[in-house]
Amino acid sequence: MSKPNQTLGEFIIENQTAFKYTSGELSRLLNSIRLAAKVVNHEVNKAGLVDIIGNAGDTNIQGEDQQKLDVYANDKFIQTLTKRNIVCGIASEEEDDFIAINSQDENNQNKYVVLIDPLDGSSNIDVNVSVGTIFSIYRRVTPLGTPVTLEDFLQKGSAQVAAGYVVYGTSTMLVYTTGYGVNGFTLNPAIGSYYLSHPNMQFPEDGNIYSVNEGNYSDFPVGIKKYIKYCQQDEDERPYTSRYIGSLVSDFHRNMIKGGIYMYPKSTKNPKGKLRLLYECNPMAFIAEQANGKASDGFTRIMDIQPTELHERVPFICGSKNMVEKAEEFMRNEQ
Numbered sequence: 001m002s003k004p005n006q007t008l009g010e011f012i013i014e015n016q017t018a019f020k021y022t023s024g025e026l027s028r029l030l031n032s033i034r035l036a037a038k039v040v041n042h043e044v045n046k047a048g049l050v051d052i053i054g055n056a057g058d059t060n061i062q063g064e065d066q067q068k069l070d071v072y073a074n075d076k077f078i079q080t081l082t083k084r085n086i087v088c089g090i091a092s093e094e095e096d097d098f099i100a101i102n103s104q105d106e107n108n109q110n111k112y113v114v115l116i117d118p119l120d121g122s123s124n125i126d127v128n129v130s131v132g133t134i135f136s137i138y139r140r141v142t143p144l145g146t147p148v149t150l151e152d153f154l155q156k157g158s159a160q161v162a163a164g165y166v167v168y169g170t171s172t173m174l175v176y177t178t179g180y181g182v183n184g185f186t187l188n189p190a191i192g193s194y195y196l197s198h199p200n201m202q203f204p205e206d207g208n209i210y211s212v213n214e215g216n217y218s219d220f221p222v223g224i225k226k227y228i229k230y231c232q233q234d235e236d237e238r239p240y241t242s243r244y245i246g247s248l249v250s251d252f253h254r255n256m257i258k259g260g261i262y263m264y265p266k267s268t269k270n271p272k273g274k275l276r277l278l279y280e281c282n283p284m285a286f287i288a289e290q291a292n293g294k295a296s297d298g299f300t301r302i303m304d305i306q307p308t309e310l311h312e313r314v315p316f317i318c319g320s321k322n323m324v325e326k327a328e329e330f331m332r333n334e335q
């Protein structure tokens, strides 16, 4: 499957016959995400040099201050995805409602909907810490030729046909799955191509890193508090190392490579958790499961949750399988 020096473009074409739907449209869709990510990468990299850092002066529907780069990345992904006659709808963290796209032949034959977090970890931009992009792709459930509806977006994570993220880090990587494992590609900025650098990525079954915003500790459910204490105990292979960047994409990426657990539990401030089910948790859960990891809300598999709202939030526990199962055990015991 993987060859030396294989580019993302070559990989997508070579593997498209393995996709569930072989029309080539999904390949074109992934190609357009690849392109938009390159454009956003260019802007993120020069963020300190031009007037692109800081607040855009608006808030999004979830009450967060939008950063200029949130708005820029949102516009770039929407522009790129809209032009290509593949996608019939887009939902984004930065848009109140989903965007319906009319295909150029006016028949609305476009099959796919995309849900996106255009810039993840955007509060880190001003201090030069890694940020990311997260995307999730579904086939629409309503008939071709009709306007796209909310129902097309409110699908369970288990129906995703592809998901991925871009991490704009020390190097820029695009990591994605179409349900046949997870592969990671690193951008060579001089050439502008992504090369397959991390074939068949896998979470180690166990790990020794835990990632959680412990500032919220006093508000966490008892099960999570006890699990955190367990992580800190001097016993067996513990204490674990604490690592928390505050960018889901970067925290997840590190944990997948090294072995670890990421948690964003509910708290008094965020009674349903903070992370968004549709464009943060579901795509990361799909990648995690495809990489032999696990994702849960503490009790239920993330990808089995039936969404009811575009921007709904959910508690998120994700990472190495044995670690997530241990955290779930603590949650169950405190119910």
Ligand code: AHG
Pocket: 064, 093, 117, 119, 120, 121, 122, 123, 213, 246, 247, 248, 249, 274
């Ligand atoms: P976004 O920047 O897309 O709004 O996402 C922010 C999320 C996620 O990236 C991160 O893991 C989490 O918020 C951090 O939250 P805290 O600052 O509350 O720890």
Ligand code: MN
Pocket: 064, 093, 122
């Ligand atoms: Mn945000």
Ligand code: MN
Pocket: 117, 119, 120, 121, 248, 280
């Ligand atoms: Mn995010």
Ligand code: MN
Pocket: 070, 093, 117, 118, 119, 120, 121, 122
């Ligand atoms: Mn975001």
